[in-house]
Amino acid sequence: MIRRPHALRRPAAALLTLVLASAPGMAWAEGGMPQLDFKNPLTISQVVWGALIFIVLYILVSRFALPRVGHVLDLRSATIRNDLDTARAAKERADAAVAEMAAATAQARAEAQAAITTAVEQARAHAAVEAAAMNARLETQIASAEARIGAARAAAMGALRDVALSTASTVVARLTGMAASEPAVAGAVDQALAARRQG
Amino acid sequence: MASGSNIDALGQFTLHRSLGALGASVNFTNANTMMLVAGALILGTLYVGMRPKAMVPGRLQALAELSYEGVLGMCTDTIGHEGRKFFPFIFTLFGFVLLGNLLGVFPLFFTYTSHIAVTLALALFVVLLTTYVGLRMHGLHFFSYFVPQGVPKALLPLLVPIEVLSYISRLISLSVRLFANMMAGHVMLEVFGSFVVMLGGAGLLGLFPAGLSFAVNVALIGFEVLVAVLQAYVFAVLTCIYLHDAVHLH
Known part of the structure; x- marks a missing residue:
């Protein structure tokens, strides 16, 4: 219990010491920083040895250690580059194969299209030829039928005159009681027929 | 290091002879022992890490390669291709510097970068x-570096x-x-x-501030690791x- 105030005073004292110690000049004035004790031969000797150690370390690091790391890194980047090149080449081959396949497909399609077109053309030409032949045959049939119809018509027309002549003679004989003169009847019938044919 | 009620904060920087009688005969110090360790x-x-020469690096090899590529990147980014x-x-x-700083964080290890003589020499x-x-790259033209343009x-x-x-004060700013x-x-x-030792030994009431000091020290250790890496960087x-200034003159 008696020690308590003493114990409480200590942090304050220690804090003061800390402040003093943090200010190098003050600390030096207080007791002396070992770092600034240049009367101690070790202060300089550590620098001499330190320089030696640093030089040896520099030689070992630059001659042996770093080239080792650099070699592995170079090796890795070379491997990665090679792998990338291989992959790129493979991709190029694959692209070429795809392009080749696309070209082949296009060519096959074009050939098929051409074959279809020629087949259609041939079929069309064939059909045209057949149609022409059919037309010609029908044409001749029509012509011959028309000729037959014309003949029949002419025959019918010839018979019509005879019938008209006899009918006209008979009608004139019945109406007048005397026979009509042949040439006059024939002329009147021909005139009437000609007028009907025109009308 | 704390003897009695005095805190000997500077005793840790004291140099003494190392490596037995042989080291003592040539004034080989504990700082130099830590330099050898570093x-x-x-x-x-670098040696053990790169021994597998693996295409896909393991942890130690990755550490070696990362430090190699990190420092190389620092050099080429800052200085240029030279x-x-x-x-x-x-x-x-x-x-x-990094190993000197980091090794110093371990208890009982000497921190050679805490000596102005060492940092000043560097x-x-x-x-x-x-x-x-x-001077080698530009000859006397190098002195135009001290003549600002425009x-x-x-x-x-x-x-x-x-x-x-300001050129000469680089020496001070870099080392200090x-x-x-x-x-x-x-x-x-x-x-x-x-504080931890003194307050912890001071009785029941000292335990809390002692624990507090310990917590501060834990945080300080992490902070020290950050400072160690940062200062080396x-x-x-x-x-x-x-070096960029020397190579390119501005």
Whole structure:
């Protein structure tokens, strides 16, 4: 219990010491920083040895250690580059194969299209030829039928005159009681027929 | 390290001789032992990690390759294609500082980047290297770097000394930034660690603040890891930027 105030005073004292110690000049004035004790031969000797150690370390690091790391890194980047090149080449081959396949497909399609077109053309030409032949045959049939119809018509027309002549003679004989003169009847019938044919 | 009621926050930075009598005879320090450990870890990670030479890397190989490609990217992005020439140096520098920072986070391990002499030596080498590279690539034309373009001639007597001063102060900013960051973090860790011990031993009432200090230390450790990586990165990036200036002059 008696020690308590003493114990409480200590942090304050220690804090003061800390402040003093943090200010190098003050600390030096207080007791002396070992770092600034240049009367101690070790202060300089550590620098001499330190320089030696640093030089040896520099030689070992630059001659042996770093080239080792650099070699592995170079090796890795070379491997990665090679792998990338291989992959790129493979991709190029694959692209070429795809392009080749696309070209082949296009060519096959074009050939098929051409074959279809020629087949259609041939079929069309064939059909045209057949149609022409059919037309010609029908044409001749029509012509011959028309000729037959014309003949029949002419025959019918010839018979019509005879019938008209006899009918006209008979009608004139019945109406007048005397026979009509042949040439006059024939002329009147021909005139009437000609007028009907025109009308 | 905390003896009595005094917190010895700086004792952790004390150098002492290492590697037995042989090391003591040549003033080989505990800092140099940690440098050897850091170098062995860098070389070991690269060697063991790259041993499988696998096409698909495992964890350690991925770590080795990521650090290789990360630093190489930093070099080529910042410096340009000339950056490849400086890649081994930047890699060694980054690894050396990073491992020094990270190893320091482990308890009882010495943090060699918390010594201004070490960081100043590194920064001095960087500045000398950039100056050498600039002179080698551009000859005396390199000094046109200190003459800002598009400025009235009357102002040049004022601006050139400022440019020279800022060039030289790279030495200080580069070294002090790393040193101060690492030292401050370790002092904080030490102080709060001492709180835990002191308050924990102070009785029942001390337990709560002790636990609080412990929680702060846990957070600080995570913070330290962040700072360790960040400062190593900053050191390497700034070196790249300085090399860019030397190679391209602006």
